[in-house]
Amino acid sequence: MSHPSSEGSPPVISLPRRADVAVVGGGVVGLCVAYEMAAHGRQVVVIDGGRIGRGSAAGNAGLITPSHLIPMAAPGVMSGVVRGMIRRTGPVTVRPSIDPSYLRWMVRFALNCTSRAAHAGAIALSTLGFLSADLAVQWIRREGIECSYQKSGLLYAYGDPAAFEAARHEADTMERYGVTIERYDAAEIREQEPALDEGVVGGFRCLDDAGLDPARFMSGIVSVLAERGVVFVPQTRLLDFRTSDGGVDRLVTARGDLAADEVVIATGAWTPGVAALLGESIPIQAGKGYSMTVAAPRQGPRNNILLGDRWVAVNPIGDLLRMSGWLELGRLDTRPSLRRLATVEANVRSRVRLDPELTVLERWAGLRPVTPDGLPVIGRSPGWRNVTYAVGHGKLGLSHGPVTGRLVAQIVCDRPTDLELDPFSPRRFR
Ligand SMILES: Cc1cc2nc3c(=O)[nH]c(=O)nc-3n(C[C@H](O)[C@H](O)[C@H](O)COP(=O)(O)OP(=O)(O)OC[C@H]3O[C@@H](n4cnc5c(N)ncnc54)[C@H](O)[C@@H]3O)c2cc1C
Structure with missing residues (x-):
């Protein structure tokens, strides 16, 4: 019998010195981003303060729900x-x-509880949901992920x-x-x-x-990506950023510095603290x-x-x-x-x-x-040219992870995106 916790993280390895793309957060969204970035030929390093492929999804309900x-x-x-x-x-x-930030969040949430906002939100979420469900099944079949x-x-x-x-x-x-x-x-x-x-x-x-085993879905992606050269560094908490000329040069972590051309923040519920290091406010x-x-x-x-x-x-x-x-x-x-x-x-x-x-x-x-409007945050940082957010998925991180990965890869690689990104913009909270 499989035990839910038996799906391991890769062993702790040393932190590389640089990456084309550094993904902060090895939860379901960070892994989906890494999958698509690797498919675009980028050299990817994923760091996580805890284990890779666990986060807030490993024990979740495992549902892929365009209906939500x-x-x-x-x-x-x-x-x-x-x-x-x-x-x-x-x-x-x-x-x-x-x-105050909690109270502001509550007020924003209450103000979003209108039919108009819900209609706009439903259009955005349904588009994400259907696209993502199709991608998930494509990945599972293509990679032979047993989940x-x-x-x-x-x-x-x-x-x-x-x-x-x-x-x-x-x-x-x-x-x-x-x-x-x-x-x-x-x-x-x-x-x-x-x-x-x-x-x-x-x-x-x-x-x-649809339904699946989220821990096995994530460990399947990790195995596939490890073979393709993606580097996973667990137990490596991001502590700070080093910046110059409007961009991030290096990530300061508990295990040394990592230089990166592009940074993707996929830190789930911990995002406000990470965004604050960049002087930004993402209300989650x-x-x-x-x-x-x-x-x-x-x-x-x-x-x-x-x-x-x-x-x-x-x-x-x-x-x-x-x-x-x-x-x-x-x-x-x-x-x-x-x-x-x-x-x-x-x-x-x-x-x-x-x-x-x-x-x-x-x-x-x-x-x-x-988030206070129930939509994820997918898009370029308002203030930093080489930082992209992939956060705020609420109860739908597994459902919307694959499409988020695809959109982030398109943003980072300067390609046209499959979807209009305005509803998900980090700028909407300013
Ligand atoms: C009970 C429950 C049931 C759910 N059921 C479903 C479901 O059926 N379907 C569905 O689609 N969704 C479901 N969800 C929601 C889903 O699990 C989340 O939306 C999803 O986990 C969010 O993914 P994430 O990658 O953004 O964040 P997380 O999974 O939380 O991953 C974030 C990662 O970032 C790391 N991190 C944070 N800060 C730092 C730092 N400073 N440095 C380095 N690493 C850092 C964390 O260690 C973590 O591993 C459920 C959630 C719960 C709680």
């Missing part, structure tokens, strides 16, 4: 958050703080009739932006997924979505989430399921089953919380039949890098 096109900042989100906090069932908790990839759609299931009713409108919206949907009543959805219990009143399947808050991975139970689901009114995902991944959820805003630590994980499991069990005893293999936490 409604931005996190959308009408009704603020009231839903407050209701969940009062009932203590999630999905979101907000850390109280008077930190339990399955394009069997994502089953959204509801137990609360009012939530189901609201979700029908959400499904209509998804369809308008190009998602293919199959709708089910109570009997039909249990036929689709016999592990759902009698409390489930209906749902729908988004046929464009950590949205901490949790997962628990168990050995596939005898009684359990066959489908990737999102329990829409319980805000948890439950996914079979190879011979594992993963339950995940929760979003704690403003927590920049990755310690798993047993209390939160117990709520995630209870939410799953409230709708899905599972063996009474489960063999827990991993308890995990990760940080979604959340």
